[in-house]
Amino acid sequence: MRLLVIVFGASVTLGLAAFGAAAQQTTAPSAAPAPSAAPAAAPAKVACANPDGLGLARTVEIDTTGGPAFGTEHFKQYDFLRDHEVVLTFDDGPWPDNTPMVIKALTDVCVKGTFFEIGEHATWRPDLSKVVAAAGMTIGTHTWSHKDLARNPYAKDIEKAKDEIEMGFSAVHMAVDGPIAPFFRFPDLQQPADLMAYLGTRNIAIFSTDIDTFDFKIRKPEDVVKSAITKLQKNGKGILLMHDFQHATAEALPELLRQLKANGFKVVHMVPKAPVTTLSKYDDMVRAQDKYSSSNNTRPESSVVKTINE
Numbered sequence: 467m468r469l470l471v472i473v474f475g476a477s478v479t480l481g482l483a484a485f486g487a488a489a490q491q492t493t494a495p496s497a498a499p500a501p502s503a504a505p506a507a508a509p510a511k512v513a514c515a516n517p518d519g520l521g522l523a524r525t526v527e528i529d530t531t532g533g534p535a536f537g538t539e540h541f542k543q544y545d546f547l548r549d550h551e552v553v554l555t556f557d558d559g560p561w562p563d564n565t566p567m568v569i570k571a572l573t574d575v576c577v578k579g580t581f582f583e584i585g586e587h588a589t590w591r592p593d594l595s596k597v598v599a600a601a602g603m604t605i606g607t608h609t610w611s612h613k614d615l616a617r618n619p620y621a622k623d624i625e626k627a628k629d630e631i632e633m634g635f636s637a638v639h640m641a642v643d644g645p646i647a648p649f650f651r652f653p654d655l656q657q658p659a660d661l662m663a664y665l666g667t668r669n670i671a672i673f674s675t676d677i678d679t680f681d682f683k684i685r686k687p688e689d690v691v692k693s694a695i696t697k698l699q700k701n702g703k704g705i706l707l708m709h710d711f712q713h714a715t716a717e718a719l720p721e722l723l724r725q726l727k728a729n730g731f732k733v734v735h736m737v738p739k740a741p742v743t744t745l746s747k748y749d750d751m752v753r754a755q756d757k758y759s760s761s762n763n764t765r766p767e768s769s770v771v772k773t774i775n776e
């Protein structure tokens with residue numbers, strides 16, 4: 467972790483100043499160059515310690531006020547990437563084995579991505595969500611249980627749809643036990659207008675994609691690489707949709723990152739201007755989902771159970 471902070475000292479300090487990842491903030495001041503050594507407006511870029519590493523080309527801060535929507539497959543206005551720039555996004559995690567493999571592959575070459583996690587998955591393995599956060603990745607959400615919100619019962623009942631969206635944020639926020647981004651991706655990229663409007667009122671940004679790798683339909687890692695690189699070369703740049711949930715993608719990632727570099731692509735990392743604020747009603751609903759807890763159990767264990775003979 468310390469190495470990462472040194473490598474990314476400048477951009478991490480900038481991106482996380484308001485975001486507050488505690489572990490990184492405590493190490494950043496000593497690891498980062500003295501503020502006077504670099505111009506205030508342009509933090510010095512530090513090369514990746516791995517000579518074969520891609521490194522981050524730039525970090526962009528997204529102001530999510532009003533719920534801006536990104537991804538040219540559906541929304542053309544904010545097409546912020548330059549030629550040969552790539553944003554790496556991963557859906558449907560966190561998941562055992564695969565998510566840690568993806569994190570390692572990214573970290574090995576000093577790049578970062580955005581993870582749209584499923585609330586239920588995060589409640590099953592909160593330790594994995596914490597691993598993603600500790601690696602300095604951006605974490606957004608992808609609903610509570612991956613329902614297509616354009617279909618019933620969600621299409622005819624906005625409250626049910628809001629439950630799916632908000633419980634996703636509450637669950638992932640609880641799993642990380644720290645700030646997460648107001649970034650959201652709809653399952654199956656089905657984006658009903660009334661829910662887009664709702665997310666606008668919540669100042670949550672919506673991410674479709676520029677390029678869908680369809681990695682969830684691919685079994686062989688080499689075919690995941692081929693799909694991503696071929697589509698990127700055709701498009702010239704793009705937000706890339708993949709799944710850390712998928713084993714083939716996790717296996718493909720080291721080679722995919724190598725080919726990105728070989729083909730002159732550069733990775734851009736997105737961070738939010740401010741973290742998401744969850745709503746207590748939905749936090750409570752997530753807690754109520756926990757089958758292994760009781761709302762009676764509010765006192766600390768030490769005051770409930772005492773050894774009186776041993």
Ligand SMILES: [Zn+2]
Nearest residue numbers: 557558653654
């Ligand atoms: Zn998904």
